[in-house]
Amino acid sequence: MDGTTVVCRTCAVEQDSRLPAVCRICADERQYVPPHGQSWVSLGQLAAEGQRAVVSELEPGLFEIHTSPGVGINQRSKLVRTDAGNLLWDPIGFIDDEAVAAVRAAGPLTAIVASHPHMFGVQVEWSRALGDVPVLVAESDLEWVQRSAPVIEAWRGDLTVLPGVTLSQPGGHFPGSAVAHWAAGAGGRGVLLSGDTVLPNPDRASVSFMRSYPNRIPLSAAVVERIATALGRFRFDRLYGNFADFIDTGATRAVRVSADRHIGWVRGDFDHLT
Numbered sequence: 001m002d003g004t005t006v007v008c009r010t011c012a013v014e015q016d017s018r019l020p021a022v023c024r025i026c027a028d029e030r031q032y033v034p035p036h037g038q039s040w041v042s043l044g045q046l047a048a049e050g051q052r053a054v055v056s057e058l059e060p061g062l063f064e065i066h067t068s069p070g071v072g073i074n075q076r077s078k079l080v081r082t083d084a085g086n087l088l089w090d091p092i093g094f095i096d097d098e099a100v101a102a103v104r105a106a107g108p109l110t111a112i113v114a115s116h117p118h119m120f121g122v123q124v125e126w127s128r129a130l131g132d133v134p135v136l137v138a139e140s141d142l143e144w145v146q147r148s149a150p151v152i153e154a155w156r157g158d159l160t161v162l163p164g165v166t167l168s169q170p171g172g173h174f175p176g177s178a179v180a181h182w183a184a185g186a187g188g189r190g191v192l193l194s195g196d197t198v199l200p201n202p203d204r205a206s207v208s209f210m211r212s213y214p215n216r217i218p219l220s221a222a223v224v225e226r227i228a229t230a231l232g233r234f235r236f237d238r239l240y241g242n243f244a245d246f247i248d249t250g251a252t253r254a255v256r257v258s259a260d261r262h263i264g265w266v267r268g269d270f271d272h273l274t
Contacts, residue, residue, distance in 0.1 A: 003044025006145075012072020012093020014122040014147045025117055025144060029115075030173070030212040033107050037166040043122065046071060046094055053092065058240070062185060063106065066244075074243045074258055078193050081183050084112035084163050088133075088194050089180050090242045092251040096199040097217075100129045101206060109133045111161050115195020116127050116174040117144035119242060124149040136161070138169055139175025143147035144166035170197055172209060172223050181234040197227060198255060206258040207239070207247070221263040226258045227258035 006015050008023040022038045025031055026260075050199045051067055054082060058064050058078075065077040068129040071093045078089040078232045086109050103150075112127055113136045115119045119139075124147050128172060133150050139154040164183040169176050185191025194200070198207040209224045211217040219227075232252070237250035247254050264270055 002125060002128070003042060003047065004120060005043045006040050007043065007046075007072065007093050007122060009039035009041050009073060011074070011118060012074075012122070013117070013120045013152045014093070014125060015040070016147050024146065025120075025208060029217065031118065032214055042055065043094060043125070047096065051096075052097050053094055055099055055102040056204060059185070062191065062240075063097055063102075065092055065103075066091055066269050072121075075121065076123075076151055076178075076244060078240060080162075080165055080193075081106050081169055082162050082164060082184070085264075087161055087165055087180065088112045088126065090100045090115055090119040090127045092193060093121040095125050095129060103130060104269050107137075107168060111136050113161070113167060113178070113180065115179065115193070118143055119195060120134070124151060124192060124205070127151045136167070138174075140169075140171075141174050141176035144174075166234070168230065168234075170227040171199055172219050172227050174212060179231065181236060183235070186236070186238040188234045189249075192231065192234060192236040192239045192251060194239055195203065195242050198231070198258070199238075200239060200241045200247050201258075202245075204245075204247055205250070206254055209259065209262050218262070218266060221266050224262050224266075228256055231255055249256075 010026050026033045054068050061081045063079040075090050079090045080087040086107050109130050111134050121156050123135045125133050134156045135152045139156040165182045169178045171177050173196045179197050180193040184190040209219045239247040
């Protein structure tokens with residue numbers, strides 16, 4: 001770990017050496033700058049404060065990495081393990097030697113991919129620690145990269161990153177907002193890693209579609225239909241968001257039913273209930 005690497009305290013996205021006055025990602029309407037203003041912190045400082053990365057198994061072939069007590073948005077990375085290589089999804093905004101060792105022990109890493117700019121974390125730092133693994137960034141979201149590096153590669157549309165693991169960009173939350181479909185997950189019933197493209201709700205039976213989750217900006221009916229249709233191409237029974245949120249079973253139907261509900265409300269179909 002390069003302890004001098006600096007991240008935004010609020011979103012934990014790594015920065016180039018020349019820091020802006022305000023984090024561009026947090027200043028956007030989809031995120032926020034906290035009341036006390038912009039704050040930066042180095043990875044070395046975070047380590048000195050007691051931050052650590054925790055790795056645990058979610059199901060056979062799928063691991064989760066999160067920070068404790070928590071950094072930035074505090075997303076939970078997913079590590080998909082296959083016979084052909086592994087995928088690190090939504091890299092967290094911190095890294096330490098123990099986590100690197102655990103990822104290495106799981107097998108060779110093929111790519112690092114964030115579902116959208118809020119989840120960039122310290123993606124370049126993870127890449128360097130793991131042997132300059134390619135960092136795949138949606139072509140339409142390249143403008144949000146805050147730390148440039150030769151390991152960053154643009155992608156678009158659908159991409160089979162590993163046999164049985166497909167990346168896709170339904171958009172919505174960001175133009176390049178992506179999901180990862182793991183066909184062998186959930187005992188062969190399929191798993192969708194949804195990022196913020198769709199967010200599992202606390203009821204564990206429905207999802208939300210938003211331009212901004214913290215600022216409560218909904219997506220239009222047309223965009224939600226586009227997302228639901230795009231996801232309907234994949235077979236998945238289980239869905240994991242980018243926090244400790246998931247739908248254990250029936251996720252395909254949950255996405256479709258939730259989309260129909262969202263579309264109905266924003267279209268005014270249920271105004272008589274208000």
